[in-house]
Amino acid sequence: MAPPQSAPRITVWNEFRHEQKNPKVKAVYPDGIHTAIAESLRADGFEVKTATLDEPEHGLGEDVLSATDVLFWWGHMAHGEVVDAVVDRVYARVLEGMGLVVLHSGHFSKIFRRLMGTTCDLSWRDTGERERLWVVAPQHPIAEGLGDSFVVPQAEMYGEPFDIPAPDELVFVSWFQGGEVFRSGACFNRGQGKIFYFRPGHETFPIYYQAEVQQVLKNAARWAAPTPSRPKTGFGHRPQPLESILAPEPA
Amino acid sequence: MAPPQSAPRITVWNEFRHEQKNPKVKAVYPDGIHTAIAESLRADGFEVKTATLDEPEHGLGEDVLSATDVLFWWGHMAHGEVVDAVVDRVYARVLEGMGLVVLHSGHFSKIFRRLMGTTCDLSWRDTGERERLWVVAPQHPIAEGLGDSFVVPQAEMYGEPFDIPAPDELVFVSWFQGGEVFRSGACFNRGQGKIFYFRPGHETFPIYYQAEVQQVLKNAARWAAPTPSRPKTGFGHRPQPLESILAPEPA
């Protein structure tokens, strides 16, 4: 079946600060959240690189991004340190077609907020309560391989209101023990790019080792990969009409 | 400000069987669920009539429907007794512009299923657990006058999966004590008509007397009312082109 689609090339970006500063976090993710996610994706056959905040250009130079089909993004305590030039570059690449998977506290990243056009604010509580994710789009590729719901045993709560535009497709809604709900799996299309926001994941709970969560990340990587052969969109002045038109007449 | 919009004319339809057969239900709604809803809407200035299953034509004759701007629908145990001719009539009126507010167990009514094109099936449990409704569309007219969430102290649980098309606008998501979530306030546009499905309401709990629930019903009545002066849509054969066109040429 043409076009033969090769495995999407993934770059997993992580702020990588909590893991180095906080022994409790390091105990859960000794090589960083990015490494845990990358290993999981590699085990499924994806070609995966990683990049982190403290590398030059945050590890997201022009060459890296132009060889990335889908970028994963985890950040939390240092959103403000991501330089605007890199945000601009990622933004442009998304509109050109690069997929973007924004994880958990990445809701407040510069790149997600710019693409959404809203504050992306929410409510939160960090007491390790239970979360249940319910599938509300049973036909969606990102729900592939999952049942009607799955449980994250201990999670930071994120609750509505969540200040995002209405998602183009809403895949998961979360239930929390303490009384909240949250739109926790949400798809957005911007330009030629596909964006998936996925709520689960925290630095102190081993959520990215959980099978259902890894399944979602793999599904998202496939879903967000660009279509291989669309030309760049043609904007701008188009002086010649496409059709030979008559002089205007009354309707 | 023109056009001056008079109060929408409401008809509240109720199956009205539980209340007559079950003393426990009669104790909660002695004059029927329809009467409780109608009184609440009247108190807000709406012109309200009621209609029930056992009236001739289920109380929904041509004359009634043509004088109805918004129809409320509550049914449960006798969906199958609603004759198809009446369903056809309501269906045609909705596509022409009459608003429709479908309540609770009305999710399985013939009219809602026909308009949705899906089974409208769901999961349920009737143990009187607590429900919290969260606003996920803070700008929506149906959320007017409400805070970020409100509580229904005792409710029948309806849980996802809920087999509906993705709503055109999702206004409320419910949390249930037993672990489920539900898209409990959902807007759909069909033809010139607006449809609102609202989950809360049960025959054995006094939910339709609750202030927040009454507020939602009033908001929904206003939202679902038709625009006063749109002509009927023009379908069919249009033999003459609207524009003088040239003979086809290569693009």
Next chain:
Amino acid sequence: MAPPQSAPRITVWNEFRHEQKNPKVKAVYPDGIHTAIAESLRADGFEVKTATLDEPEHGLGEDVLSATDVLFWWGHMAHGEVVDAVVDRVYARVLEGMGLVVLHSGHFSKIFRRLMGTTCDLSWRDTGERERLWVVAPQHPIAEGLGDSFVVPQAEMYGEPFDIPAPDELVFVSWFQGGEVFRSGACFNRGQGKIFYFRPGHETFPIYYQAEVQQVLKNAARWAAPTPSRPKTGFGHRPQPLESILAPEPA
């Protein structure tokens, strides 16, 4: 990359009446529209069968449908002859996950109208005017391999208003020489199934031989194929709460 996805199994259904009654149509599609579409899909590596109205059970027996991942549907003059038992069967399979691609005059088929919940009516004119299809969802898999627009040199016009629910994703909008526009490529999700309506195609113009149209049909076949391993959705009574809940307390 797991899960390895084999080529979707396609069944192309055609009413196959025009081609047998009208020499002008037979000249364009000597073996029927279904054969032309099937050959195009086979050339791209899909496994394709065909079925037509006058076969027993319209060629859509239980065994055929259960071995079909995506069903294509072309009908026009004999929508009323499709028996309800077959419509019911196709309907059930779509909600279970089978993809459905509805072509051109299939907008008035029983199956499409049932899934949409609306009349699916439109305006039309058959003077062989030019159509231009514009991509309005540049990221969508169904736009893969296409530029910003393409031309169908001679087409029957279908014009707005088109009485469908707002599509879950709108991919193409058509321009017609005579002054109309039309939502000509529209995606709908219903249950676990994906539905694509595609406007182009007529019995007297050789539209299904056109490269861009064939490209869209191939894209649609891939897009509409079900996710391979989702369990059947679990509806119904769920007597036990999923969570150990406390007795209701004041909020």
Next chain:
Amino acid sequence: MAPPQSAPRITVWNEFRHEQKNPKVKAVYPDGIHTAIAESLRADGFEVKTATLDEPEHGLGEDVLSATDVLFWWGHMAHGEVVDAVVDRVYARVLEGMGLVVLHSGHFSKIFRRLMGTTCDLSWRDTGERERLWVVAPQHPIAEGLGDSFVVPQAEMYGEPFDIPAPDELVFVSWFQGGEVFRSGACFNRGQGKIFYFRPGHETFPIYYQAEVQQVLKNAARWAAPTPSRPKTGFGHRPQPLESILAPEPA
């Protein structure tokens, strides 16, 4: 019917440069585009103020915005001169609930681009060709009082691709004589605010004097007005669970 809704307070903002520099534009709009729009809205009972680029704070001080229910925006040649502090203020007010109606070349304004999160780029041609606007959401309040389509006799063409997120509601699609289509009436919800983009309008054609265009602007003013009594959304840390929860248990 409570709550009695008073007429929305409108502010019409205009760059007001073309009219002062170009005699041809001045001939069409001698007192500026803002004045023409304001007079039309006043005639319909709205309370209307105007503001322009060259006033202090562009006429959009804190006091003006806090007394504005719906802001109209027309800009073209001087988008870059709008200072960021004012853009920030308008942005915050929209998320709090102020409606925003963005007109024609305002698609490239800083405020619209920030709220959309995309480039808002498009194709264009300025040869005075005919435009037909088709209603594709017949139930929508912004289509009130209009037929299935209407004609703008001479217009600048704006064509797809139009780089916006998929609208929350698409109301109008335009046909152009030269072969293009455009999503010319599009609704977006952001925070508590409602946004309407409306394509027609140009400095050299008398489009804002046309009855159907004025009807749309009035409809939009009513639609975009905020709900009168929603509290500010509550984001942030919520340390106490809303529910008394048990210790986590296996699911």
